[in-house]
Amino acid sequence: MxxxxxxxxxxxxxxxxxxxxxxxxxxxxxxxxxxxxxxxxxxxxxxxxxxxxxxxxxxxxxxxxxxxxxxxxxxxxxxxRHHRTEARRLKAFAKAAGRGSYDDGADRVAERLDAAAATSNLAGAMRTLSPADRECLLLYAWADLTYEGIALATGVPVGTVRSRLNRARRIVRDAAGLRNTDDKEIEHGRVITPARNA
Missing domain, CATH: 1.10.1740.10 (RNA polymerase sigma factor, region 2, helix turn helix motif)
Structure with a gap:
C-alpha cells in the first residue's frame, strides 16, 4: 500500500x-x-x-x-491570517443565534429557542478561547487529528496540546453551561457541532 x-x-x-x-x-x-x-x-x-x-x-x-x-x-x-474574520463570524453567529422566525407552530417555539440559546452560548464560549486553544480544539474536533498530529501541525509539544485541549474543554463546558457534559462529547465534536453550520 x-x-x-x-x-x-x-x-x-x-x-x-x-x-x-x-x-x-x-x-x-x-x-x-x-x-x-x-x-x-x-x-x-x-x-x-x-x-x-x-x-x-x-x-x-x-x-x-x-x-x-x-x-x-x-x-x-x-x-x-484570517483570525480576525473568524472572531467576527463567531461574534455575529452568537448574536444571530438568538434571533429567528418562529412562525411555524407554537409547539416548536420552545425547541427552537432552546437550540438558539445553546448555540449562542457555544459560540460565545468558543470566542472566549485563546486563538491557540481554539485552534487546537478545532484541529481535534473538525480535522480529526490525533494529539501527535496536532502537535506536528502546530509545532508545539504533545504535552502542550494536551494542556490546551484540557483548558479548551473546561472553558467551553463552563462558559456554555455544560458542566455535566462528558469530555468525550467535547472531544468528539458533538458539543461544537452546531457551529459547523455557521
Missing part, C-alpha cells in the same frame, strides 16, 4: 503523485477551512495549502506516513 510519505517522495519527480495526494485530502482541507473561516475563504486556503505543500516538499518529515498533520499545519498557518 502506498503511504502519503511515498507519494510525497515521488512528487518531486512525478507531479501525478502529488495530484493523488491532492485528490486524497483536498476536500478535508476545504471542509476544515470552510468551517474555520467560511466558504468564501476555504477555496483559497485549500489551494494555497497545496501550493505551499508542493513548493515545500522537502519540509515533510518522512518519519510520518500520514500527510494530514503536515497539510493541516500549513492550512492552520494560512488560517491564522
Amino acid at each position: 502506498t503511504t502519503d510519505s511515498d507519494l510525497i517522495r515521488r512528487s518531486s519527480r512525478d507531479p501525478r503523485a502529488f495530484a493523488a495526494l491532492y485528490d486524497k485530502y483536498s476536500r478535508a482541507v476545504y471542509r476544515y477551512a470552510a468551517t474555520r473561516a467560511g466558504e468564501s475563504v476555504a477555496e483559497d486556503v485549500m489551494s494555497q495549502t497545496f501550493l505551499v505543500a508542493y513548493e515545500g516538499l522537502d519540509s515533510f518529515d518522512h518519519q510520518w506516513e500520514d500527510a494530514r498533520p503536515w497539510l493541516f499545519g500549513i492550512a492552520t498557518n494560512l488560517l491564522r
Whole structure:
C-alpha cells in the first residue's frame, strides 16, 4: 500500500503523485477551512495549502506516513491570517443565534429557542478561547487529528496540546453551561457541532 510519505517522495519527480495526494485530502482541507473561516475563504486556503505543500516538499518529515498533520499545519498557518474574520463570524453567529422566525407552530417555539440559546452560548464560549486553544480544539474536533498530529501541525509539544485541549474543554463546558457534559462529547465534536453550520 502506498503511504502519503511515498507519494510525497515521488512528487518531486512525478507531479501525478502529488495530484493523488491532492485528490486524497483536498476536500478535508476545504471542509476544515470552510468551517474555520467560511466558504468564501476555504477555496483559497485549500489551494494555497497545496501550493505551499508542493513548493515545500522537502519540509515533510518522512518519519510520518500520514500527510494530514503536515497539510493541516500549513492550512492552520494560512488560517491564522484570517483570525480576525473568524472572531467576527463567531461574534455575529452568537448574536444571530438568538434571533429567528418562529412562525411555524407554537409547539416548536420552545425547541427552537432552546437550540438558539445553546448555540449562542457555544459560540460565545468558543470566542472566549485563546486563538491557540481554539485552534487546537478545532484541529481535534473538525480535522480529526490525533494529539501527535496536532502537535506536528502546530509545532508545539504533545504535552502542550494536551494542556490546551484540557483548558479548551473546561472553558467551553463552563462558559456554555455544560458542566455535566462528558469530555468525550467535547472531544468528539458533538458539543461544537452546531457551529459547523455557521
